Amino acid sequence: MVILKRTALYFALNAAFAIMCVMNFLATNDLKTIQPAWYFLSRHSYGNFGQIAAVSFGYRPLLADVDYISMLQYYGDPAGAQDGHKRMLGCLNAITDAEPDFTFAYTYGAAILAFNLKRYDEAISIIQKGISFNPSFWKLRFYLGAIIYSKKGDTLKLTGLLEEALKFSDHPAVIERMLGNIYEISRTPDETAQYWVMIFRTTKDAETRKYSSERLKSIIASGRLKYPSIILKSL
Amino acid sequence: MNRILAVAEYIFKQSFRNRILNVLIIFAVFAAMFSLAISELAQEAEVKMVMDFGLFAIEIFAFLTLVLSMTIQIFEETELKTLMVIMVKPIKRSEYLIGKYLGVITTVLMNLLVMTAVVMLVVKLKGGDPWDIKMLTSILYSYMGICVLAATAILLSTVSTTVPSWVIYLFFVYALGHLTVHLKNLVKDSAGAALKTIVDFIYYVVPNLELFNLKDKLNSTGGIFEPKYLLLVFGYGILYIVVSLAAACFIFDEKEF
Numbered sequence: 464m465v466i467l468k469r470t471a472l473y474f475a476l477n478a479a480f481a482i483m484c485v486m487n488f489l490a491t492n493d494l495k496t497i498q499p500a501w502y503f504l505s506r507h508s509y510g511n512f513g514q515i516a517a518v519s520f521g522y523r524p525l526l527a528d529v530d531y532i533s534m535l536q537y538y539g540d541p542a543g544a545q546d547g548h549k550r551m552l553g554c555l556n557a558i559t560d561a562e563p564d565f566t567f568a569y570t571y572g573a574a575i576l577a578f579n580l581k582r583y584d585e586a587i588s589i590i591q592k593g594i595s596f597n598p599s600f601w602k603l604r605f606y607l608g609a610i611i612y613s614k615k616g617d618t619l620k621l622t623g624l625l626e627e628a629l630k631f632s633d634h635p636a637v638i639e640r641m642l643g644n645i646y647e648i649s650r651t652p653d654e655t656a657q658y659w660v661m662i663f664r665t666t667k668d669a670e671t672r673k674y675s676s677e678r679l680k681s682i683i684a685s686g687r688l689k690y691p692s693i694i695l696k697s698l
Numbered sequence: 699m700n701r702i703l704a705v706a707e708y709i710f711k712q713s714f715r716n717r718i719l720n721v722l723i724i725f726a727v728f729a730a731m732f733s734l735a736i737s738e739l740a741q742e743a744e745v746k747m748v749m750d751f752g753l754f755a756i757e758i759f760a761f762l763t764l765v766l767s768m769t770i771q772i773f774e775e776t777e778l779k780t781l782m783v784i785m786v787k788p789i790k791r792s793e794y795l796i797g798k799y800l801g802v803i804t805t806v807l808m809n810l811l812v813m814t815a816v817v818m819l820v821v822k823l824k825g826g827d828p829w830d831i832k833m834l835t836s837i838l839y840s841y842m843g844i845c846v847l848a849a850t851a852i853l854l855s856t857v858s859t860t861v862p863s864w865v866i867y868l869f870f871v872y873a874l875g876h877l878t879v880h881l882k883n884l885v886k887d888s889a890g891a892a893l894k895t896i897v898d899f900i901y902y903v904v905p906n907l908e909l910f911n912l913k914d915k916l917n918s919t920g921g922i923f924e925p926k927y928l929l930l931v932f933g934y935g936i937l938y939i940v941v942s943l944a945a946a947c948f949i950f951d952e953k954e955f
Contacts, residue, residue, distance in 0.1 A: 504880035521911035
């Protein structure tokens with residue numbers, strides 16, 4: 464009886480193990496179908512040990528976050544400004560190699576490269592990389608358009624696209640500053656001041672809030688406002 | 699069933715009686731809160747960073763809780779000979795092992811729930827959605843992965859002779875479990891049949907923890923959070939636990955003390 468029980472248990476265990484192997488195989492196949500090719504380690508991907516270690520333990524986004532903070536520190540460092548932030552594209556590539564679907568890194572990085580550093584080709588290359596990894600994330604194509612118009616100097620079309628970009632809740636704050644700077648040239652001081660008031664109230668970025676406040680003070684101090692009471696009331 | 703639950707309750711209480719484990723839980727909560735400090739550096743990506751760091755802390759501390767609580771159990775069983783006292787009581791060896799497993803995963807669950815609450819609070823403070831379904835699903839599957847690892851740990855505890863060797867095996871399984879999918883992909887085009895066989899063996903025997911790893915796909919535009927995939931992985935997890943525990947019970951029954 465004991466032998467019979469043990470044999471039955473042995474066969475049941477083997478059957479369960481076989482089913483488990485099939486499920487493992489099917490789930491892995493699903494993973495391969497769902498995830499893009501970059502997800503899996505290959506001989507050609509992941510150039511450094513940090514990335515391999517992050518993939519091995521499933522902490523890829525954490526590595527991208529650390530790279531993102533490093534990029535911000537490099538961009539904010541005056542020493543980086545001396546060489547014109549030459550390593551900016553490298554920093555962005557490191558972030559997006561670690562986590563290719565970190566879409567904000569593409570839009571933020573491309574906006575800085577194009578609108579602040581005026582390195583349009585690098586901005587276009589990082590946006591195109593984003594599109595290749597995230598083809599369904601349509602906002603990247605939108606930003607690509609804005610960068611191309613900016614490169615061509617077509618301010619009218621660029622303004623239209625930036626105004627549309629402001630409607631996305633996840634737009635980078637650099638877009639808000641860029642649009643404000645364009646308004647300062649192309650619109651009346653009253654319209655520009657109203658824009659800065661709106662940005663001061665709605666922006667999620669502390670630096671942009673400070674910047675909009677400074678711009679408002681500057682416009683008010685210049686005495687160019689036709690209806691200063693309206694602006695002061697709305698503050 | 700009552701005997702299994704009694705063992706589980708004993709293991710659970712024993713784990714919390716131990717001061718080291720409590721310190722670990724405090725550290726875990728601090729780690730989740732530390733993500734607030736990290737996010738201050740992350741201009742405009744605060745919520746993402748809080749979530750990433752929180753999910754990382756949850757999984758790593760859940761794993762450390764598992765290692766620590768099981769190390770305490772194994773040390774007490776082998777070095778302090780408490781196992782002998784339990785063996786003379788009217789309880790089957792398999793009941794003891796299953797009870798031990800339930801006790802350990804309940805301990806991990808308590809730690810995980812505390813950490814999840816802290817992470818949700820931090821996400822809320824940063825203006826994110828604390829009830830984000832993707833985040834909560836990835837925490838659930840992290841726990842599922844730890845449950846699978848706990849079953850492997852129980853199996854390893856029945857074959858390893860010392861506590862250090864058991865800890866080394868478990869860390870090895872944890873790393874290899876995340877790598878199996880990638881290893882299989884790497885040797886796909888390899889000509890070496892022997893290498894492919896070794897990788898296949900590892901792939902089917904070691905728990906495939908990468909399947910449970912949803913936390914690095916939170917921003918993925920693919921359909922990783924679809925019910926079909928989630929059900930398949932859940933089924934795989936349950937079967938792995940059943941097979942591992944059954945094998946552990948079988949070995950433990952045959953073991954002579």
